[in-house]
Amino acid sequence: MHATELSKRHWLLILTLTLLTFVLGTSEFVIIGILTDISSSLHITNAKAGTLVSAFAITFAIATPLVMSATSHFPKRKWMLFLIGSFITLNALCVISTSYIMLLALRMMTAIVTGVLISLAMIVASETIPIAKRGLAISFVFGGFTLANVIGVPIGTVIADWYDWNATFLLTTFLGGIAFLASFFILPTMHSTFRSSMREQFSLLTHPRILMAFFIPSLGFGATYAVYTYLVPILKGMEAPSSSISLILFGYGFISIFSNILAGKIASHNAIGRLRFVFLVQAIVLISLYWTTDNLIFGLVNISLMSLMAILLTTSTQLYLIDLAVIYQPKATGLAASLMPVASNVGIAFGSALGGIVYHQGNLMSVTLVGGLVAIFASLLTFLSHRLDQKQKKPA
Numbered sequence: 065m066h067a068t069e070l071s072k073r074h075w076l077l078i079l080t081l082t083l084l085t086f087v088l089g090t091s092e093f094v095i096i097g098i099l100t101d102i103s104s105s106l107h108i109t110n111a112k113a114g115t116l117v118s119a120f121a122i123t124f125a126i127a128t129p130l131v132m133s134a135t136s137h138f139p140k141r142k143w144m145l146f147l148i149g150s151f152i153t154l155n156a157l158c159v160i161s162t163s164y165i166m167l168l169a170l171r172m173m174t175a176i177v178t179g180v181l182i183s184l185a186m187i188v189a190s191e192t193i194p195i196a197k198r199g200l201a202i203s204f205v206f207g208g209f210t211l212a213n214v215i216g217v218p219i220g221t222v223i224a225d226w227y228d229w230n231a232t233f234l235l236t237t238f239l240g241g242i243a244f245l246a247s248f249f250i251l252p253t254m255h256s257t258f259r260s261s262m263r264e265q266f267s268l269l270t271h272p273r274i275l276m277a278f279f280i281p282s283l284g285f286g287a288t289y290a291v292y293t294y295l296v297p298i299l300k301g302m303e304a305p306s307s308s309i310s311l312i313l314f315g316y317g318f319i320s321i322f323s324n325i326l327a328g329k330i331a332s333h334n335a336i337g338r339l340r341f342v343f344l345v346q347a348i349v350l351i352s353l354y355w356t357t358d359n360l361i362f363g364l365v366n367i368s369l370m371s372l373m374a375i376l377l378t379t380s381t382q383l384y385l386i387d388l389a390v391i392y393q394p395k396a397t398g399l400a401a402s403l404m405p406v407a408s409n410v411g412i413a414f415g416s417a418l419g420g421i422v423y424h425q426g427n428l429m430s431v432t433l434v435g436g437l438v439a440i441f442a443s444l445l446t447f448l449s450h451r452l453d454q455k456q457k458k459p460a
Contacts, residue, residue, distance in 0.1 A: 070197055077192060078201050080243075080250040081185045082208040084148070087243045088178045089212025090220060091155060091236040092120065095171070097221035101229040106164050119168060120175040125409045128179030128402045133265035135180070136398040140254045144184050148247055151177050152240040158233040183402035190386055190401070192252055199335070203328025203379045210324050210375070214317040268389055268396040276449050277388055278407050281381040283442035284343060285411025288374045290419035290435035291350055295367070297428060298353075302363045312364070319371040326372070327379040335380035336450045343443035346373040351436035354429050377442075378404070 070078075095102075095116055103113035135143060154174045161167040185205055193201040216239075220232040268274055291298070295316070299309050330338045349369045357363035382404040389400030415438065419431040 070194065070200075074193055074197075074201075076250050077252065078189065078204045080246045081189055081201075081205045082211075083246055084185055084243045085182060085205050085208025086211050086216060087208075087236065087239040088151070088181060089209040090216030090239060091151070091174065092178055093209075093212055094217045094220035094232055094236070095120070097217055098224040098229040098232055101224050102167070105229060106162075106167070108164050112164065116168060116171050120171050121409050121413060123172045123175040124179045125406045127176045128183060128406055129266075129399055131176060131180050132183050132402040133262055133396070133399045136265065136395070140184060140188060141251045144181065144188075144251060145244065145247060147177050147181050147184075148240060148244045151181070152237055152244060155233050155237040155240055159230045159237065161230070179402065179405060182405050183398065186382055186386075186401045186404070187398060188251070188254065190383065191254065196332075198383060199331030199379050200328045202331065202382050203324055206327065206375070206378045206382070207321065207324045210317070210320050214314070214321065218314070264393070265396045265399050268393040268399055271388075271392045273388055273449070273452065274385070274392060274400070274403075276445060277381065277385050278403050280339070280384075280442055280445050280449065281377055281404055281407040282411040282414065283438055283445065284346070284377040284381075285408050286415035286418065287343075287346060287350060287435045287439035287442060288370070289412045289415030290422075290438060291353065291370065291431050292374070293416040293419050294423055294428065294431055297423075298357060298431075299367075301428060302357050302360050304360060304364075312367075316367065316371045319368055320374055323372050323375045324378070327376045330376055331379040331383055336384055336446060336453060339377060339380055340443055340446045340450055342373070342376050343439050343446060346376075347436040347439035347443065349373055349436075350432050350439060353432040357429065357432075378408075381407070 099113045099116070100110060102108075102116070103110045106113070151174065154170050154177065158167060158170050158174075161170060186202065189201040189205050190198055220235055223235055224232045295313070296309060299312060300306075304312060330342065349366065353363070353366050353370065356366040382401070385400045385403050386397055389397045393400075415435070418434060418438070422430050422434050
């Protein structure tokens with residue numbers, strides 16, 4: 065078979081990994097839709113219930129690279145199946161959770177499992193799919209998260225409305241079981257890498273090029289979330305009917321599916337070179353919101369473009385980090401694969417916090433200008449990385 069073709073087995077693997085990220089994404093994001101149900105049931109404030117979200121994100125960001133570096137030599141198939149089994153068990157325990165502390169501990173453990181499984185899924189897609197199709201494969205795997213937001217989270221929220229929040233975790237437990245069965249039959253047996261020390265693994269992070277590559281998606285996600293976090297008040301300021309806001313948010317998520325498809329195409333050739341201009345277009349789209357939201361129709365079109373630009377960076381930066389690791393520290397490709405999910409969480413936290421500071425100190429719409437400025441910084445960093453890549457390719 066030609067190296068650029070995908071076999072039936074390749075497609076089954078891609079779809080299995082996409083199913084896995086869909087399940088993981090649903091479990092991670094659905095908590096936002098059931099926070100008020102949890103706070104009411106456990107007799108805690110909404111603010112305290114919100115720590116379930118922040119604790120998940122913080123644990124994910126800190127633990128994922130640590131666990132990935134410590135387990136880089138584990139056989140990937142067996143390790144992934146064990147982690148999926150752990151995911152099922154943790155979600156099943158959430159069903160019977162009766163206290164905030166218990167639920168918090170379970171969510172933090174789930175965050176560790178989720179972060180490592182996502183990273184492993186990216187490695188498997190990167191190492192088993194023909195090089196010419198890696199971008200397509202990674203974009204599908206990332207697409208699982210998009211589908212989780214568009215399909216999984218609404219279904220989980222509806223189940224909580226019909227029954228209670230515990231029933232939502234029955235859903236994620238069931239979905240985890242399906243993911244386990246699919247993975248058991250489809251995941252290939254991959255050679256484990258040589259054991260390397262934590263010091264060797266984390267020496268990857270001492271390379272300026274790796275740090276630059278890490279902050280590209282951090283700034284890219286930060287630019288989007290400086291605005292997206294406050295999209296509902298922006299929509300209300302546009303005088304969008306309250307009854308239509310949920311539909312608009314669904315439309316935003318639906319459009320992001322196409323953003324994910326385009327992300328795979330961008331990653332197919334000269335990815336970092338293309339991203340330079342993607343971030344510039346993103347900056348224009350975000351800054352334009354400052355004026356277009358004066359008109360409901362123009363504002364909605366602009367928000368649609370914002371959604372289309374939101375995740376164009378994912379596939380390219382994921383592969384870029386892995387490829388740089390092959391150059392600078394080949395023993396740390398597992399750690400490199402975990403950096404993109406960590407960078408996205410850092411960017412989301414940074415963007416939301418920055419937008420909050422601007423929102424509470426001035427005009428709400430100023431968050432669009434700040435988001436655009438962050439996107440410009442992402443573009444400048446990408447320009448610099450691309451220039452260094454070109455210099456490296458030139459013969460001495």
